[in-house]
Amino acid sequence: MKKRLLFVDDDPNVLNGLRRSLHRMRQEWDMEFVDNAATALAQFEKQAYDAVISDMRMPGMDGADLLEHIKQRYPDTIRIILSGQSSRTAVFRSIAPAHQFLSKPCDPQELSSRLGQAFAMRDLLSNPSVKTVVARMRSLPSLPTLYEEVLAELRQEEPSFQRIAHTISTDVGMATKLLQLANSAFMGTSGRVSSLTQALTLIGLDNVRALVLSVHVFSQFEGNANAAAHLLGIWDHSIAVSNLAQKIASAEGGSRMLLEECFTAGLLHDLGKVVLLAELPRETLQVFMTASGVCPKSERERLGCTHAEVGAYLMSIWGLPLPLVHAVAHHHTPSKAEETKFSSLTAVHAADAIVTEHDPSPLNRDAVLDLGYLSRLGLGGKESVWRSLYENADTKSSGGSSNKVV
Numbered sequence: 001m002k003k004r005l006l007f008v009d010d011d012p013n014v015l016n017g018l019r020r021s022l023h024r025m026r027q028e029w030d031m032e033f034v035d036n037a038a039t040a041l042a043q044f045e046k047q048a049y050d051a052v053i054s055d056m057r058m059p060g061m062d063g064a065d066l067l068e069h070i071k072q073r074y075p076d077t078i079r080i081i082l083s084g085q086s087s088r089t090a091v092f093r094s095i096a097p098a099h100q101f102l103s104k105p106c107d108p109q110e111l112s113s114r115l116g117q118a119f120a121m122r123d124l125l126s127n128p129s130v131k132t133v134v135a136r137m138r139s140l141p142s143l144p145t146l147y148e149e150v151l152a153e154l155r156q157e158e159p160s161f162q163r164i165a166h167t168i169s170t171d172v173g174m175a176t177k178l179l180q181l182a183n184s185a186f187m188g189t190s191g192r193v194s195s196l197t198q199a200l201t202l203i204g205l206d207n208v209r210a211l212v213l214s215v216h217v218f219s220q221f222e223g224n225a226n227a228a229a230h231l232l233g234i235w236d237h238s239i240a241v242s243n244l245a246q247k248i249a250s251a252e253g254g255s256r257m258l259l260e261e262c263f264t265a266g267l268l269h270d271l272g273k274v275v276l277l278a279e280l281p282r283e284t285l286q287v288f289m290t291a292s293g294v295c296p297k298s299e300r301e302r303l304g305c306t307h308a309e310v311g312a313y314l315m316s317i318w319g320l321p322l323p324l325v326h327a328v329a330h331h332h333t334p335s336k337a338e339e340t341k342f343s344s345l346t347a348v349h350a351a352d353a354i355v356t357e358h359d360p361s362p363l364n365r366d367a368v369l370d371l372g373y374l375s376r377l378g379l380g381g382k383e384s385v386w387r388s389l390y391e392n393a394d395t396k397s398s399g400g401s402s403n404k405v406v
Contacts, residue, residue, distance in 0.1 A: 003119060004030045004048065008040045008066065009055040009082070014104070021108045037061035037069075044074055051078040051115055055104070056094060067097035075132050078118050078317055082106060100319040114319055121316035121325060124309045133279040134314050150174065159205050169196055170239055172274055175267055178203060180318040194321050195260035196267075230285070233361040234273055240359075240390075242266030244351035245344070247389045252342050252382075262347040265327035269348050271314060272307030272328075273363065294366040296332055308332055332366070334373045342377060349373070350383065354390050 009015050015033045022031060034040050037058060043049075052070055054063040061069075067079045081094045084104040094101070100114060122131065149167050153159050168174045175196055182199035183192070193199050245266035249259050276284040280303070287302045288294055299306040312329030327345040330337040334349045353369035374380055 002028060002030050003050040003115070005032070005115075006040060006043060006049045006052045007031065007033045007054075008035075008037060008052065008058070008063070009033075010035050010058045011055070014055070018106060021106070022111075025108070025112060037063075037066040040066060041069060044070065048074070049077055050119065051080065053080045053082060053102075053106070053111070055082050056084060064094040064097060067094065071097045076128070078115065078122070080111075080114075099317040117322060117325065118317045118319075121309070121313040121329065124305070124313065124329070130276075130280070130303065130305050130310060131313070134275060134310055134317075154205070161200070161205065164205070165197065165200055168200065169267070170235065172235065172238055172268060172271055175264070176271060176315070176318070176320075179264070179320050179324075183319050183321065192321060194257070194264050194324055196264060197260070230277065230361070230363050231274070233359075233363055234270055234277075237355060237359055237361065237364040238267050238270050240355045241269060241348065241351045244355060244386075244390050245347040248347045248350055248386050249342075249344070251385065251389060252347075254342070254347075258344065261321075261323055261344045265324050265331075265344045265348045266351055268311065268315065268324065269328050269331045269352060270307060270311065270364075272309065272311030275310050275314060276303065276307055288363045288366070294362075295368075306332070334370055335376075339377065342379065346374075346377065346379070350386050351390075354383075354387050357387075358390070 007015065007018055009018075012035065015035065019031075019033060022029070025031070032043065034043060037054075037060060040052065040054070052067070054066050056063040058066075063081050067081065070077055070079060078100075079098050080100045080102055081098040082104045083101045099118070102111060102114070150164060153163050153167070168178060178196065178199045179193060182202050193202065242263045243266070245262040246259050249262040254262070273284070273288075283303055287299055296306045296308065308329055308331055312325050315328055316325045323344050326337065327343070327348045330345055331348050331352055334345055337345055339345060349367075350369060352367040356365055356367040359365060369383055371380070371383070374383065
C-alpha cells in the first residue's frame, strides 16, 4: 500500500522543486503539497498521513509549532523538519516535535532512505497503541542521579568534557538523544554518527547545555514507581553488553569504527524495555517477571510487539544510523537478518546472550545464543572465546567507574 505524505513550505519554488525531484516516487508515495501550516492541519482533518515534511521558517505558524500540533493530535505520523538556515534556537525548539531533520534543498535519495527505514521499522509493530506511545514520547527517561550529575557539571564555569562523556556513556536516554541530534542535518552529518564520543564532540558542550535546559531531554524518570525500581538493572545490563560487544569486535579484528558501533548498539539494545517500562509498566512487568523463559513470541502475545521492535522503531524515526537500528531490531533474532559476515549485530547478540547467563534480574534473562546463526557466518565455536572475555574481566558489572567512552 502506498504511503501518504504531506509537504509544507511557504515558498512555491521549493514546493515545485520537490514535486519535480520526487516525481519518480509516485509509485510508492501519494504526495500532497501545501503552502502553510493552517492548510496542512485542515488536510489532516480530512485524511490520515504517514509522514509530514515541513519547512521550519514559515509566517504565522512555523514548522515547530505545526509538528507539535500534529504530534498531539496525530502521534502515529512521522514528522520531519526541513532545516534550511534555521538558527540554533529554532532547531532546539523543533527537537521535541520532530523525529528527524533534513537540510534544504531536500535530497530525494536521503529522504527516501530515511522514510523507508522509518516505515519498515514502524510496520513491524502490530500493536497500534504501542506505536502511539512511542511516537508521543518527547524523550527517554534517565535515572535522576545521572540527570543531576550532568546538570551539575554543566553549571560549572568550565565543565569537564571527560566527566560529561563518561556520564552520558552510562545512560541510554541521554546517549540516544545526543545521537539523534548528532545525526541531524543541523550537524551536517547525514546519519553517519554512531560513536558517542563523536556525537558529543560535534554537538559541543554549549549545545549539550542548551539541549538539557531547553527541552529537558535528560529528564528524570516519572513513570510507575514499581517500574523505576527495575531501571538500574537494565542500565547495568546494557552497559555490560556494550563493553563485551566491543571486546568481541576487537577480538575479531574489527575496525575502530566497528568497535564504536558495537559499543553504542550494545548500550541501546534494550531501549525498548525502557520505553515499555515507562509507558506500560504493569503489562511489561507481568511479561518479564512472571513468564518462564521470556522470548519474542511471548512478548508479542502479551504486548502485541517486542521490546526489540519498539527500540528499533524509536531509533529509526529518530534517524539513527541503519546498522544501529538493525542491531537493535534483531538482537534476539539474528537469523532473520540474513547477514553474511560479522557485524555489530553479531557482537551485540553474542554479548547479550553471554551477559544474560550471569544476570540475576528476570528483566534481563531473555537472550539465548543462536548457534546456527554463528555457524552460518563461519563463527562456530567462537562463543567459548567470547565467554572468556567476559568471565575473565576484572569487573563483570558495568555500573562502576571502570566504564569508558570509546
